[in-house]
Amino acid sequence: MDFTLTDEQRMLRDLVERIAGEQNRSDPSRTMAAIGGFNACFWRELADVGLLAATLPESCGGLDAGPVATMLIMAAFGRHLVLSPYVSTVVWAAALLARAGTQSQQQQYLPPILDGDDIFALGYGEGEDDSDTEHIQTVAHRKADGYEIEGRKSLVLGARWSRHLVVVARISDEQADAGRATVGAFITPMDSEGIEARHYQTIDGASASDIRFRKLFVPASARIGGGIDLRxxxxxxxxxxxxxxxxxxxxxxxxxxxxxxxxxxxxxxxxxxxxxxxxxxxxxxxxxxxxxxxxxxxxxxxxxxxxxxxxxxxxxxxxxxxxxxxxxxxxxxxxxxxxxxxxxxxxxxxxxxxxxxxxxxxxxxxxxxxxxxxxxxxxx
Structure with missing residues (x-):
């Protein structure tokens, strides 16, 4: 297997290394951890140079640089102790919208993400076992004009920083292949009624939350991909x-x-x-x-x-x-x-x-x- 980087990948690596290094020198992550936040100016700079769009497909406004680009970006973040919502916003939310979202959802949510104006958190894990969709117990009950979500999520990284939350849930009374419950994902504002969040600082200085959903209502248009199974x-x-x-x-x-x-x-x-x-x-x-x-x-x-x-x-x-x-x-x-x-x-x-x-x-x-x-x- 060839691990040689292309010229474009080396240029990307050098660019991220420079930006992340400047952020670390001017605003170390331990300083940001002390105030429970992240460097918003750094996030804006990532957007300005196109790094938030690097791995998304060209059809969604991205550069289609692929998973090796994500690897290079994240390695630089690790070297320089960067705290950011990159994984939850870009690797999870933006990729899911690009891969499975409807055209209207892509047009509504992807441009603000790529411009650095919107940050997403992901409600996926529900305890020690968050390895696949079989563990999900949060349930979305179908209503006449939307869904009502009940359940809880743990270790939701970056929720304190985020404007939107993607909630992964089983769809009640819906079954996919092999008799398994259909799994869906819903976009909702973090300040929605029905969301109870307990924020805390993780051992590495980032921010995480445990979130409880009590009759959280989301419209049908908030379900990513419409009615498809996202498993x-x-x-x-x-x-x-x-x-x-x-x-x-x-x-x-x-x-x-x-x-x-x-x-x-x-x-x-x-x-x-x-x-x-x-x-x-x-x-x-x-x-x-x-x-x-x-x-x-x-x-x-x-x-x-x-x-x-x-x-x-x-x-x-x-x-x-x-x-x-x-x-x-x-x-x-x-x-x-x-x-x-x-x-x-x-x-x-x-x-x-x-x-x-x-x-x-x-x-x-x-x-x-x-x-x-x-x-x-x-x-x-």
Whole structure:
């Protein structure tokens, strides 16, 4: 498999690296975390240079750069500790609208997203198991002129920042193939009556919410795609979002490794830089190998997103499980080499550690993906 980047992809990588690096220097994510927000000016700059449109199809106003572009963007965000609603707004909401939305929905919602004027949160997970659509218990009951939604969602990232929420729910009294309930998604303003949100800060400094829906009414026009079953589209985008998070984690691992190597060159014990000690040299080599393996398997998963099932699922689960294990190893090693200072807010290493821990809590744990991969081995 060829992992060589094209000239356009290298230009995209350099552009995102520059913008993300400037954001990190002028407004570190830990500062934004302290006020529970994100850098709105940075978000606007992403829109101005076309990065919010990079991965969407040309028919929807995008640049059709593909999943490798998402990987490059997210890796830069990870390296520079960027807090943003990119995954929920672009990878989830915009992609779902582009793939399954009606023409009127695309015309209404996509231009404000691409211009940086609208931010979306995604209500998908409902507990520890958010790996596929089978776990969804939130229900949309059909009414004469719309739907009434009952249920709850957990760990809804960026809801505090968002104007709109996409709610994934089972449709009552509707069945798709194999007798399974039809799964739909609905767009509703975050301030709608019937939404009760409890906001909190996650360990990596981002914002998340637990949301309860009590007789939330949405008009029929708010159902993405009209009356179609979105199960396959949602599971495809779930895989894409998982790969995006893996790319973010590999970028974070790279930054932590770089900081550790630099620290080992300057920190002295017994009159010598600690980087001259062979045991630490071996540990940093192991960190490098873990990072390179993680980057390679993430790139492999990004290229496999267009593969047929179950090959796509296998590639995604292999990446999520390996990046999760290697990411924790790299961060634990980075803190160990830094010593106690590695756990303080003053150093980026501690923030990268928290970012990896948050990564391991999203879209399936390491154990879940190992089990999923094993189950998929029996499928052709």
């Amino acid at each position: 396959d589209a949602l599971e495809r985008i779930w895989d894409e979002a998982t790969v995006a998070l893996c790319a973010d984690a590999t970028g974070s691992m790279e930054a932590a490794l770089s900081a550790t190597v630099q620290y080992a060159r300057t920190r002295k014990q017994f009159g010598k830089p600690i980087g001259s000690f062979q045991v630490l040299q071996h540990r940093m080599v192991d960190m490098l190998l873990a990072r390179e393996q993680s980057a390679a398997i993430t790139h492999r998963a990004a290229l496999a997103l267009d593969d047929a099932l179950p090959a796509r699922h296998r590639a995604v689960s292999a990446a999520k499980s390996l990046v999760g294990r290697h990411g924790r190893f790299v961060m634990q090693s980075a803190v160990q080499i830094h010593g106690g200072i590695g756990t303080t807010d003053e150093l980026d290493v501690s923030h990268h550690f928290r970012r990896i821990e948050m990564f391991n809590l999203q879209l399936g744990t390491v154990d879940h993906h190992v089990q999923r991969y094993a189950a998929l081995l029996d499928q052709a």
